[in-house]
Amino acid sequence: MTQTTEIVFMWVTVSLYALASALFIIGFVFRKERVSSVALAVTVVGLVPHLAAIAGRWVRVGHGPFIGFYEVVSSYAFVGVVAFCLLLWRYRSLRATGIVLMPLAFLAVGGAMLAPKSELQVTATLASYWLAVHVAFAKLSYGSFITAFGLAVIHIIRDRRPDGPMAARLAKLPPQDVIDDLTFKFVAAGFIFLGVMIAAGAIWANEAWGRYWGWDPIETWSLISWLCYAVVLHLRLTMGWKGSRFSWAAIAALPVMLFAAVGVAVVYNTIHGAYLTGY
Amino acid sequence: MKAAARVYTLLRSRRLAVWLIIAFIVYAALATTLSGDDYSRPYGSSVFIALAALLGASTAACAWERTRAAVRMRGRQGVTQGAVRRLREHPRAVIDVQVGVEDVPVRVSKALRSLHLRVQRYGEVIDARSGIGATIGSPLFHCSLALLFVVIALGQLTRTEGLMGVVAGGAKPDIRESYGVLEAGPLAGELSGRIIAVPRIERSFVANGVQQGVTPYVEIRSPDGAVLASGYAYANHPVRYRSMLVHANDHGLAAVVSVVSPGGSLEQEVLLDYTASGSQVTPNGFAVTGPSGETLATVLLDLPESGDASGSVPSVRVRANSGASSPSQHASIEAVVQQGDSVDLGQGLVLTVGQLTTYARLSVVDDGSVYYIYALFAIAVAGLSIALLSPPREARVLLVGEGTPRLHVDVRHSRGDPHFPARVVEALERAAGAKEDA
Numbered sequence: 203m204t205q206t207t208e209i210v211f212m213w214v215t216v217s218l219y220a221l222a223s224a225l226f227i228i229g230f231v232f233r234k235e236r237v238s239s240v241a242l243a244v245t246v247v248g249l250v251p252h253l254a255a256i257a258g259r260w261v262r263v264g265h266g267p268f269i270g271f272y273e274v275v276s277s278y279a280f281v282g283v284v285a286f287c288l289l290l291w292r293y294r295s296l297r298a299t300g301i302v303l304m305p306l307a308f309l310a311v312g313g314a315m316l317a318p319k320s321e322l323q324v325t326a327t328l329a330s331y332w333l334a335v336h337v338a339f340a341k342l343s344y345g346s347f348i349t350a351f352g353l354a355v356i357h358i359i360r361d362r363r364p365d366g367p368m369a370a371r372l373a374k375l376p377p378q379d380v381i382d383d384l385t386f387k388f389v390a391a392g393f394i395f396l397g398v399m400i401a402a403g404a405i406w407a408n409e410a411w412g413r414y415w416g417w418d419p420i421e422t423w424s425l426i427s428w429l430c431y432a433v434v435l436h437l438r439l440t441m442g443w444k445g446s447r448f449s450w451a452a453i454a455a456l457p458v459m460l461f462a463a464v465g466v467a468v469v470y471n472t473i474h475g476a477y478l479t480g481y
Numbered sequence: 482m483k484a485a486a487r488v489y490t491l492l493r494s495r496r497l498a499v500w501l502i503i504a505f506i507v508y509a510a511l512a513t514t515l516s517g518d519d520y521s522r523p524y525g526s527s528v529f530i531a532l533a534a535l536l537g538a539s540t541a542a543c544a545w546e547r548t549r550a551a552v553r554m555r556g557r558q559g560v561t562q563g564a565v566r567r568l569r570e571h572p573r574a575v576i577d578v579q580v581g582v583e584d585v586p587v588r589v590s591k592a593l594r595s596l597h598l599r600v601q602r603y604g605e606v607i608d609a610r611s612g613i614g615a616t617i618g619s620p621l622f623h624c625s626l627a628l629l630f631v632v633i634a635l636g637q638l639t640r641t642e643g644l645m646g647v648v649a650g651g652a653k654p655d656i657r658e659s660y661g662v663l664e665a666g667p668l669a670g671e672l673s674g675r676i677i678a679v680p681r682i683e684r685s686f687v688a689n690g691v692q693q694g695v696t697p698y699v700e701i702r703s704p705d706g707a708v709l710a711s712g713y714a715y716a717n718h719p720v721r722y723r724s725m726l727v728h729a730n731d732h733g734l735a736a737v738v739s740v741v742s743p744g745g746s747l748e749q750e751v752l753l754d755y756t757a758s759g760s761q762v763t764p765n766g767f768a769v770t771g772p773s774g775e776t777l778a779t780v781l782l783d784l785p786e787s788g789d790a791s792g793s794v795p796s797v798r799v800r801a802n803s804g805a806s807s808p809s810q811h812a813s814i815e816a817v818v819q820q821g822d823s824v825d826l827g828q829g830l831v832l833t834v835g836q837l838t839t840y841a842r843l844s845v846v847d848d849g850s851v852y853y854i855y856a857l858f859a860i861a862v863a864g865l866s867i868a869l870l871s872p873p874r875e876a877r878v879l880l881v882g883e884g885t886p887r888l889h890v891d892v893r894h895s896r897g898d899p900h901f902p903a904r905v906v907e908a909l910e911r912a913a914g915a916k917e918d919a
Contacts, residue, residue: 264690326716329691379899386896390869394862401858409717412642412728412846414854417521422513429506433499435869440495444897471518 203258205319211255212276212315218248219283219308226300230371238297245304246287252280252311265324268337271317279310281341285349293384295374299352306348332406339399344463346392347431351456353385354449361446382445385452386438393431396459400424419470423462430455492542501536508532537630544623551616554873560603568606568879572889574906579914582886589878589888592912596904598876611874614867621864625857632857636850638668645677646752648735648840649697652678654704655725655845661752672847675709676702677727679841688715695732697841701725714843724849735840736782736797743829744772751782752840753797768805769830776805778826785817795820795837803827872896876905888913 222244229238256277260266267277286303289296360369360378375381403421404414415421434451437443443451466472491497512523523529578585589607590600598609643663645653653659655673678700686696693715700711701722710722714729721727734753739746749767766781778801785798796819800812803826808815816824823833872895879889888909894901910916 324691326691326693329689330717332717377899383897383899387870394866394869397858397862397865401855401862405855406717408726408851409719410728412719412726412844414851417513417524419513419520422509422520426506426509429502429509433502433506436495436499436502439896441499470513 203254203262205259205262205321208255208258208262209315209319211251211258212311215248215252215255216308216311216315218244218251219279219304219311222248222300223304223308226297226304230298230301233371238300241300241304242287242290242297245283245300249280249283249287252276252283256280259321263321263323265328266334266337268328268333269322269324270320272314272319275310275317276314278341278344279307279314281345282310282348283307285345289349293376295376298372298375299356302352302355303348327410330406330409332402332409336399336402336406339395339402340463343392343395343399344459346388346395347456347459350385350388350392350452353381353388354452357381357385357449358446358453361449378445382448385449389431389434389438389452389455393428393435396424396428396431400428418474419472420462420466420474423458423466427455427459427462430458489542492539493546494539495543498539498543501532501539504532505536533630533634537627537634540623540630541627544620544627547623548620551620554616555613560606560608560877564877565604565606565879568877568889568891569881572879573892573902574890574909576888576890576906576910576913577915578880578886578888580912582880585880585886585888585913588912589880589909592908593876593878593905596874596876596908598874605879607878609876609878611871615871615873618864618867618869618872622861622868623864625861625864629854629857629861632850632853636848636854638666639670640846640848640850641665641669641672642844642846642848644730645843645845646733646735646840647677647679647697647843648737648750648752649679649682649838651750651840652676652700652702655847660845673725674704675722675725676700676704676706677843677845678702679843682732682839682841683713686713686715688713688718695839697729697732697843699727699729699841699843701727714841724847724851726846726848728844728846729841730844731842733840733842734784735838736834737836737838738782739833739835740769740778740780740826741831741833742769742771742777748835750840753783766808769826777828778803778830779805779807780826780832781808781812797834797837799824799832799834801826801832869896874901878909 222241225237225241225244228234229236229241256267259273267273282303286300286307289299356372356375357378360372360375360381363369376384400421403424407416407421408414434448434455437451438448467474508523508529512529513520516523580588586602586607590602590609593600593607593609596609597611599612600607600609602608641663643660643665645660647653653676655675655677657663657665657672659677679697680700682695682697684695686693693713696713696715698711699714699720701709701720703709710720712718712720714720714727716729719726719728736751736753737748738751739748747769751765751767753765765783766779768776769778769780771777780799780801782797782799785796796817799814799816799818800808801814801824802808802812814824814826818824818832818834820834820837823831826832874895875893877891881887881889890906890909892902892905907916
């Protein structure tokens with residue numbers, strides 16, 4: 203696939219995600235079930251050119267979507283939308299989460315399209331089996347935490363004003379205890395995935411540099427993210443935090459994780475900066 | 482003894498565990514932000530070590546508590562009279578039995594087994610619990626974490642890491658004197674004494690389609706010369722033997738020189754680091770001593786200011802002073818010498834540049850804790866996955882009523898999963914004939 207074809211596919215994806223976002227919002231605001239169903243269908247259709255663009259580039263440049271803002275953010279959006287569709291496959295009534303997740307996916311892919319699309323090659327340091335493991339689990343963990351965040355927001359909205367207009371629009375979602383349990387499960391899964399991501403990175407660092415841990419800012423902030431979610435799980439499992447208190451904890455932890463993923467490379471002088479900013 | 486008990490009670494506190502993790506988070510965030518570019522420095526401070534030790538002790542206490550709780554849970558046999566009374570008087574669910582009463586125990590047992598529960602009958606109560614795997618998750622995770630603290634600490638205390646320059650075709654023993662830079666933990670013993678050899682250095686090496694640049698071929702040999710491990714050392718591909726890892730850190734230019742004096746001759750390898758500010762694996766100079774140990778001359782070699790030792794006419798700058806005075810600031814003798822040429826250092830000393838070649842700067846790490854850390858982390862992740870995704874579950878069923886038999890059901894899920902009671906009740910309704918099979 204040529205780069206021109208890839209870019210055409212990506213713009214089709216951006217358009218479909220924008221349309222899906224608009225339809226999810228219209229369906230939510232005007233309580234039109236049918237419009238929400240169409241929005242979901244448009245989302246699934248949007249995954250096709252998105253997958254084609256990622257796969258085509260992968261084959262052409264010879265490596266996965268690991269390097270540079272365009273590749274990294276586009277692939278995060280892809281994994282997020284796939285996770286969203288899988289969630290809806292199991293819990294159809296969670297369609298209302300599309301009003302948050304699809305605009306985010308649209309903004310991510312649209313933002314990626316504005317970034318340079320240089321075809322950076324894998325350097326000798328990056329050429330490792332552990333890179334794939336590290337990145338795959340990073341995407342899984344971030345996807346899980348973002349989903350947990352969305353569920354926690356829904357729980358809070360319904361809990362604060364059970365009779366309010368927003369709660370009425372979210373009435374078709376599963377009961378609060380199920381939302382609460384799902385939030386916990388996504389936090390738990392993300393915690394495991396993040397642990398594996400950190401371990402894979404440590405093994406990779408040992409292979410590359412002879413040390414598994416060097417307190418580089420992104421290593422430290424990944425550990426901080428993991429510990430923040432450890433606190434969230436501790437609060438739930440050993441101190442009995444449930445419902446809104448747990449939801450607030452899950453919401454509070456996400457900015458830390460996002461900072462570790464995106465902010466550290468901008469704020470600190472780190473050897474990991476290249477993955478996001480290119481090199 | 483009372484004091485020890487109080488300390489243990491404090492350490493096992495769940496609240497303390499949470500606050501210690503928060504303290505660790507705050508310390509790490511501040512340390513990384515305020516430490517400038519030397520990010521690892523704050524983690525050698527006594528405050529951090531004390532905090533980590535406290536967190537480790539808290540984790541160990543939690544691990545012990547959870548292990549005891551798991552053992553208690555596994556050892557629990559039978560159903561107490563109180564539990565039977567609660568089941569009779571305050572069941573979580575009541576299901577009408579629509580099948581023959583004599584079939585109920587078998588059908589209920591089968592239904593509970595279909596939920597991956599182990600079923601036992603205690604008198605009139607059918608008790609079903611998750612298997613042993615569900616109870617070991619949390620203890621396994623916390624024990625592994627506690628051991629990780631110990632193993633990581635031991636690793637830091639005993640590991641050695643250093644930079645060693647080895648000229649192409651040369652070898653050096655793994656002893657302290659061979660390293661230009663060596664960091665050794667306070668409990669690190671003698672180095673291995675193995676020989677690190679570099680038989681050749683490739684100018685351009687491609688592995689798996691990726692250009693690796695200048696790449697040394699490294700051999701790790703036993704002290705008696707037997708090759709223990711060998712291979713090209715490049716990024717993500719160290720040469721390893723047991724806990725020893727040899728990475729190619731960099732490369733540079735080296736000179737093999739000889740100095741002939743009236744008393745004999747000396748051959749010396751000098752590594753010519755190509756940046757003045759770069760870390761040198763060994764000083765790029767040497768002293769020539771006389772028969773009684775007095776310093777006859779001090780010699781410094783580096784690259785000419787305009788020139789290239791690897792160019793068409795390889796050359797090196799020689800600076801020297803008689804006696805022990807360093808020639809780095811002021812040299813009484815300074816000359817640019819080509820490969821094979823000599824320079825007179827005075828006092829009957831003649832320096833000959835025998836060969837200008839390449840050396841590999843090797844990072845040699847010996848850390849026996851690494852594989853144990855990997856294994857413990859894998860166990861911890863397995864334990865965590867079990868603890869979070871397959872926690873202890875229990876269901877109890879009591880058949881009551883003569884004329885209109887009913888099942889009294891109690892369900893417990895240690896994580897409070899709202900789906901589990903519904904799944905149990907649904908399975909039991911099918912077993913009791915109160916609900917049609919799907």
